[in-house]
Amino acid sequence: MWTGIISIIITGIIHFIDAPDAFGESTYKSVLFTLNGIGALVAAVGIFRGASWGWLLGLLVAGGAIVGYIISRTVGLPGLEIDPEWLEPIGVVSLIAEGIFVALAAKALTKK
DSSP states (O other): OHHHHHHHHHHHHHHHHHHHHHTTTOHHHHHHHHHHHHHHHHHHHHHHTTOHHHHHHHHHHHHHHHHHHHHHHHTOOTTSOOOOOTTOHHHHHHHHHHHHHHHHHHHHHHHO
């Protein structure tokens, strides 16, 4: 449980950190980053309280972030150029935290 909470909080914090910079690229991207951060914190609270919806919300947040990362670097997000930087440090840390969370959520949700 604690590893899941910590990994989803890391995901949210990273997106909160990147949200202001995203405004320079696109308002919708910054809004998505902010919503990711809020969703991650809400998911962490749900997981702490033992609610399966916390794991589901976290799975949506983390899984969505992974998909968004891949799309932004392959076909590009709507209205934005393709981001060529696959290995930027904060992105890699985020992917690791999200991957850990997705694996833990899959395990937690299949137990119930």
